[in-house]
Amino acid sequence: MPESAVKLAARLRAKEISAREVMEDLIPRLEARNRDLNAYVTLCPDQARKQAEEIDNRRAKGEELSPWAGLPIGVKDVICTQGIRTTCSSRMLETFVPPYDATVVRKLKEHGFLIVGKTNMDEFAMGSSTENSAFFTTRNPADLERVPGGSSGGSAAAAAAGIPALTLGSDTGGSIRQPAAFCGCVGLKPTYGRVSRYGLIAFASSLDQIGPFAQTVEDTAMLLGVLAGQDPMDATSIPGPVPDYLAGLHGDIRGTRIGIPGEYFAEGLDPEVRAEIEKGIKTLEGLGCEVVEVNLPHTEYGIAAYYFTCTAEASSNLARYDGVVFGHRANESGDIVEMAAKTRAEGFGAEVKRRIMLGTYVLSSGFYDAYYLKAQRVRTLIKRDFEKAFGKCDLIVTPTTPTTAFKAGEKTSDPLEMYLSDVYTTTINLAGVAGLSVPCGKDSKGLPVGMQIISPVLGEENLLQVAHQFQLAHAC
Amino acid sequence: MPEFEPVIGLEVHTELNTASKVFCDDPTVFGAEPNTQVSPISLGLPGVLPVLNRAAFEKALKTAIALGCEIPERTTFDRKHYYYPDLPKNYQISQQYEPLGTKGAVDIHLKDGSTKTIRINNIHLEEDAGKLIHPDTPAARGLSWVDLNRAGMPLLEIVTEPDIDTLEELEVFMQTLRSILRYLDVSDCKMQEGSLRFELNLSMRPVGAKELGTKTEVKNVGSIKAVLRAARYEIKRQSELLEAGERVIQETRLWDDDRGETRSMRSKEVAKDYRYFPDPDLPAVRISADWMGRIRAELPELEDAKRRRFVAEYGIPEYDAGVLATDRALADYFETCCRMHASPKAFSNWIMVELLRELQNREMEIEDCPLTAPRLAELVRMVEQGTISNNIAKDVLKEVMETNESPARIVESKGLSQVSDEAALLAVVHEVIAANPGPAQDVREGKEKALGFLMGQVMRKTQGKANPGVCKALLERELGSG
Numbered sequence: 001m002p003e004s005a006v007k008l009a010a011r012l013r014a015k016e017i018s019a020r021e022v023m024e025d026l027i028p029r030l031e032a033r034n035r036d037l038n039a040y041v042t043l044c045p046d047q048a049r050k051q052a053e054e055i056d057n058r059r060a061k062g063e064e065l066s067p068w069a070g071l072p073i074g075v076k077d078v079i080c081t082q083g084i085r086t087t088c089s090s091r092m093l094e095t096f097v098p099p100y101d102a103t104v105v106r107k108l109k110e111h112g113f114l115i116v117g118k119t120n121m122d123e124f125a126m127g128s129s130t131e132n133s134a135f136f137t138t139r140n141p142a143d144l145e146r147v148p149g150g151s152s153g154g155s156a157a158a159a160a161a162g163i164p165a166l167t168l169g170s171d172t173g174g175s176i177r178q179p180a181a182f183c184g185c186v187g188l189k190p191t192y193g194r195v196s197r198y199g200l201i202a203f204a205s206s207l208d209q210i211g212p213f214a215q216t217v218e219d220t221a222m223l224l225g226v227l228a229g230q231d232p233m234d235a236t237s238i239p240g241p242v243p244d245y246l247a248g249l250h251g252d253i254r255g256t257r258i259g260i261p262g263e264y265f266a267e268g269l270d271p272e273v274r275a276e277i278e279k280g281i282k283t284l285e286g287l288g289c290e291v292v293e294v295n296l297p298h299t300e301y302g303i304a305a306y307y308f309t310c311t312a313e314a315s316s317n318l319a320r321y322d323g324v325v326f327g328h329r330a331n332e333s334g335d336i337v338e339m340a341a342k343t344r345a346e347g348f349g350a351e352v353k354r355r356i357m358l359g360t361y362v363l364s365s366g367f368y369d370a371y372y373l374k375a376q377r378v379r380t381l382i383k384r385d386f387e388k389a390f391g392k393c394d395l396i397v398t399p400t401t402p403t404t405a406f407k408a409g410e411k412t413s414d415p416l417e418m419y420l421s422d423v424y425t426t427t428i429n430l431a432g433v434a435g436l437s438v439p440c441g442k443d444s445k446g447l448p449v450g451m452q453i454i455s456p457v458l459g460e461e462n463l464l465q466v467a468h469q470f471q472l473a474h475a476c
Numbered sequence: 477m478p479e480f481e482p483v484i485g486l487e488v489h490t491e492l493n494t495a496s497k498v499f500c501d502d503p504t505v506f507g508a509e510p511n512t513q514v515s516p517i518s519l520g521l522p523g524v525l526p527v528l529n530r531a532a533f534e535k536a537l538k539t540a541i542a543l544g545c546e547i548p549e550r551t552t553f554d555r556k557h558y559y560y561p562d563l564p565k566n567y568q569i570s571q572q573y574e575p576l577g578t579k580g581a582v583d584i585h586l587k588d589g590s591t592k593t594i595r596i597n598n599i600h601l602e603e604d605a606g607k608l609i610h611p612d613t614p615a616a617r618g619l620s621w622v623d624l625n626r627a628g629m630p631l632l633e634i635v636t637e638p639d640i641d642t643l644e645e646l647e648v649f650m651q652t653l654r655s656i657l658r659y660l661d662v663s664d665c666k667m668q669e670g671s672l673r674f675e676l677n678l679s680m681r682p683v684g685a686k687e688l689g690t691k692t693e694v695k696n697v698g699s700i701k702a703v704l705r706a707a708r709y710e711i712k713r714q715s716e717l718l719e720a721g722e723r724v725i726q727e728t729r730l731w732d733d734d735r736g737e738t739r740s741m742r743s744k745e746v747a748k749d750y751r752y753f754p755d756p757d758l759p760a761v762r763i764s765a766d767w768m769g770r771i772r773a774e775l776p777e778l779e780d781a782k783r784r785r786f787v788a789e790y791g792i793p794e795y796d797a798g799v800l801a802t803d804r805a806l807a808d809y810f811e812t813c814c815r816m817h818a819s820p821k822a823f824s825n826w827i828m829v830e831l832l833r834e835l836q837n838r839e840m841e842i843e844d845c846p847l848t849a850p851r852l853a854e855l856v857r858m859v860e861q862g863t864i865s866n867n868i869a870k871d872v873l874k875e876v877m878e879t880n881e882s883p884a885r886i887v888e889s890k891g892l893s894q895v896s897d898e899a900a901l902l903a904v905v906h907e908v909i910a911a912n913p914g915p916a917q918d919v920r921e922g923k924e925k926a927l928g929f930l931m932g933q934v935m936r937k938t939q940g941k942a943n944p945g946v947c948k949a950l951l952e953r954e955l956g957s958g
Contacts (some may be wrong), residue, residue: 079523080522080523086522086523088522093522096522098516098521098522098523099516099521100516100521100524102523197525198523198524198525199523199524200523201522201523202522202523202757204756205756205757206756232527233525233527234525234527235525235526235527235528235757235758235759236525236756236757236759312753313756315751316555316557316567316751316753319557319559319565319566319567320520320522320564320565320566322559322561322566324561324564324622325519325520325521325564325622325624326519326521326522327522336560336561336620337559340559360751363557363751363752363753364749364751365749365751368751368752368753372753
């Protein structure tokens, strides 16, 4: 049975258990399990215990608290936490302690969530296996020899292992959904602009989005409700009210049209994954959904358009790491040029350097039109593909990944091979729509398979509703 | 050997006078302690995002409208990349692809009475960088310190077409543009504080030729005076090269104000690929017809209109009106004086002659002047009421500039009130006549010159406080010459 934070919150509200007791149960379990998983870069149990006591005291005094007050949560180490070091799993920020909270962290605190630590990731969110962390590799709780996926591998592994069952990740090309699929938990990449990016250390600003990991869709819906909403600090956040995602979960989904794009079931898809997804689609049909065929014809250009876009933006976003104001600074530099060059040579790992170089090239005068602008035109075509497809269906269902989790070290020597593990997820970021990965059976090795459900812009309510009823109906 | 003539274009950077920075809410007070007007956003810390300051955008838009620019329906921001320690993100948010104004124009009035139009290529809004400080103490030698107070200040860049052909046009254009910016209340244009800066693009071509020559770009020019000196220097340098049959190299040169020369920047610094691309953190700004209309309605009376009104409303000469209207603060100063005391011609004289000279000598802006409009009104009223003489008033004005005291207090504390009391003055007049029998005799014989001499003596004995009218009448009466 998956762990439910929503149920735990109900017990907290009923005073059947105190926040302090939740912590005393969690922390030893977390520390023990984390020795195998290496899911966390930084743990802050003392701070979490102290905050748990505060919540208990306030509850005892009869103060009105958020319904979720006292729930523990892990936060990906790409999201700024005031007073807790935020490293992006990079030598560059190994000692960086932000003087401010990300908007989502501020919201978590306002709701009384207790941050237990910062989770490991691919350096600067660049990677698909968490093997690009400058510190250590995180392991998949389903099989310790395998990667948890990435870049939010620490958050996915923690959520799947219940240490705790709620975590935050970020998703630029699949970095929430792919590790959720690999580890066997739920992961949501919301519509671009649904959740504030203020305080999310930028990788590719036009694609990045913060989202929740959980063991249940219900918890995912609860956490999205906390995170979502327009933020005056983020000009790209979307205005308008946030629906009550939890209340909507039980609505009637009969007649929902599920689009199946042939392009996502083509060559390269592992037959066992395909078989599990097909079973998943049957379950949806059993729930009264109607399956229709749709086309997303520009899918094959998605990976190329994605890498041109994200590397270009990364080369710009990562220019600030020069050792002047914050972060690592190289010793013994002769002049400012040497200082920046040495600082960056020492502070960044190989994949980050590779992407900065690619992106610098993409934006160079003489290449800008051929690479960056062309990628933006492809992006527009992909966006239109989705708009057209959503004219025929309400949601789209695909596999989240072409294979289940691979072994550590298996793909590290071939970056292109690694990039292809995001083949089904990057287009969703390019289009700016929402995508969720929900557990959908296991392959013959017992490894989790993830089914991706995609909604139009701001279609999270319907998306979560169908995913929730699917999760309850589908025997894993 | 052909004669050469210059072709000049300008890039003008002006800091907008908003209360907060262009993409965050840091304050913008000039001269604060280093790194005290900063925040995670202006420091470019990991994770922060820019949000456009609407007031800064409206000031930029107002300027673009006032300069007759074409305003697009949408305008966007781009990132301009270069590495420098005073640029925290190592990119500057600017506008390259869709600036907020294009194809504007500024009319300038030249000495010969003609008017010329200088075209504006584009106007765009961007953020300023910080400053490097090179400490001069032995312990800190070779170090550079970074002050980021200025980082993120709103900067408006106005780029002209190469329409300026003479130094006179160059000077008048800069003065006219400065006047417009101050009239619009978009910038203080205080050159000493760097809120108005210039980059000069200059090339030479044979007189009458159509084709442009190779241009140089001169950076680091901080004042109108310096631009004129730099232009003069470049005209001479390039002409000498061309006359010697050599070529001008297309390059960026730095103006050295102390040495009065431009010099080449190292080629490494010139080789530039800014890798512009649209800033994904800032959505396009849509400029609706409504918004445009509202801003257009807020445009203040500009220089030409004000000059005409001053002649009609205050009855001052065209020339006076022209001088007073060159600057909005000066014009406001004049009108404040007139509201307090109805002597427009006296005020325009005092402002044009005494006040402007004092300001120029002290390199001071009118806003910072200790002789405020109410104080000048008080001074002029004292002259007109006969409390002090015109000459004493000039001394009082200087004293106000020095001490920041009010004119009335200075007159009182120094005992400068004019003596108009006949009885008091008569004793002095008798004394002077007795001491100067020769000139006294001359006056009796009708020699006007001698009367002036005796007046001077009376003034000396009274430290200038004698009422000249009363004094003259007394002398004439006593010497029977009147």
